[in-house]
Amino acid sequence: MEIIDDADGLSGLVERLSREQCIVVDTESNSFHRFPDRVCLVQIGAGGRAWVIDPLGLTADDVAPLGGLMANPDVEKVIHAASNDIRVLDKEWSFRVANVFDTSIAAQFCGMRRVGLDSVLRDALGVAIVKSKSLQRADWTVRPLPNEALQYAVDDVLHLQDLRDELVRRLEELGRTEWVAEEFRRLETVRYRAPDPPEIAFLNAKGSRALGPQELAVLRELYVFRHNEGVRRDMPPFKILSDTVLTTIAAAGSDDLSEIEGIPANPLRRYGKRLQRARERGLASPPVIRSRNGNSNSNGLEGRPTREQTDRLRDLKTWRNERGEELGLDPALIWPMQSLERLARDPSLLNEEIGESASVVREWQAREFGESLSTALATN
Structure with missing residues (x-):
């Protein structure tokens, strides 16, 4: 493990890592202790080595080369539960992350139901990592960081390359590489959204x-x-x-x-x-009157469903559960519930749900399950 805490060291590391086909990335933030929170560490692994980047003493210009590495489409970034890391990198430095392999998503498509890193490593590789509960909520702002904290930080990246390779092998056997590839492409569009004031x-x-x-x-x-x-x-x-x-x-x-x-x-x-x-x-102050947006729900559906629509949604859930059981997948991966709720109200919307403008239903879902869903709708 090598700590990088100066601009020259980071620039040299980025130049080296830019020649790699694949790197592992993780971050540590201080949201449990500071406000507003900051990214306190960026851990990177490649070729059996690990580096810990300490950005707290660096300027935005100093860190800029790291942004170039994250955006480089020729270098795959292996990240576990990547959406959070992508958001914090966007929030902190407006980084974009291209060519992502999310081991959490890949594990789900391999049929794993427990997708925390420790569970996936144990189930896929037989590797056990011990996570100190005290360090899970450590204040990563504190300097110098004790050795046990630094070891905790790099533990997550030490095994991710091997985990990625094993998950790729399983996905290829299952014929699901294109499914996860679309999910990974969607990750590239994840952005930080500031909380409401x-x-x-x-x-x-x-x-x-x-x-x-x-x-x-x-x-x-x-x-x-x-x-x-x-x-x-x-x-x-x-x-x-x-x-x-x-x-x-x-x-x-x-x-x-x-x-x-x-x-x-x-x-x-x-x-x-x-x-x-x-x-x-x-x-x-003047009283606060909550705005009322009618009786629409989060899907924009007006009013309460009829008995027929309720029964149809129940049958669509059954259809989704059965497909998930057949494939050994969480039913939530088969088809988005938002779409099922809309289809329960109006089955004629199926072509719209799977069309080019669809934002919720994935292309792989429409390709793999669209016909089966059409049949299920026709029988209701």
């Missing part, structure tokens, strides 16, 4: 739907306070105060926070006056 996010807080309009106005101000305090203290908002505490304060009728049950003593001592001011701002 606190002025909007409060509407999704657990328990917020039980609050009245004025109470929601209070909750909004409490959310804004918590967010700003998190930025000030470089601490995740959930560690400042939980959603449960905030909704409890918003719903309380008492003006004295010390009389409200459910507020821990330490936060009350630290934040009591500022929480009170936030509450007062909310009480003085």
Whole structure:
């Protein structure tokens, strides 16, 4: 293992790795401890070696060569559960990642139901890796990192090349290489999406739907306070105060926070006056009225389904479960539930669901199961 923490070292490493056909990539972030979070390590493996890139002391220009490597379509990047790593690389440096092989997705298409890295390594290679629970939520910002933390970081990349080769062998035997290839191409389009600001996010807080309009106005101000305090203290908002505490304060009728049950003593001592001011701002603000978008659900389907449509969806789920059992696959891989729900409402939409403009149904799904699904719809 070699640590790379300067621009020249990173540039030289990228030049070397650019000649590889395949590299292994992993990242470590500090989202459990800092706010906003940052990428603290990038681990790369190739040819039986591992490098740990420490970007905290590097500028965006220093790290730019790594972005070129990630975007190089001639170098395959083996990543486990790649969507998260792709998002954080996009968030941190606007990197694009091309030519991805996701060992988690590949494992699913090999019929594995437990796809955590430790489970897949054990099932596919008979390799056992021991993960320290204390290090799973380590603060990767701390420097210097202890040797056990560095070893933890590289453990994930040491076996991924061999795992990739074994999964490729199994996929070829099963005739599913084209299936996963399409899934991997879709990964290249994954982008970081910033969370809603606190002025909007409060509407999704657990328990917020039980609050009245004025109470929601209070909750909004409490959310804004918590967010700003998190930025000030470089601490995740959930560690400042939980959603449960905030909704409890918003719903309380008492003006004295010390009389409200459910507020821990330490936060009350630290934040009591500022929480009170936030509450007062909310009480003085106009009530918050939730927007109503009719009765449509996440698929844009209006109203409640009829009995016939409900029965059709049940039969389509049965069809999907049977195909999954035949192939030894999670039924969710066979056909997207969003599409089945729309087809249960209107079977005539099948051509639209599998057409060129389809965004949910994959080409391989339409090719492999479209005819079978058409038959299932025709019998309902």
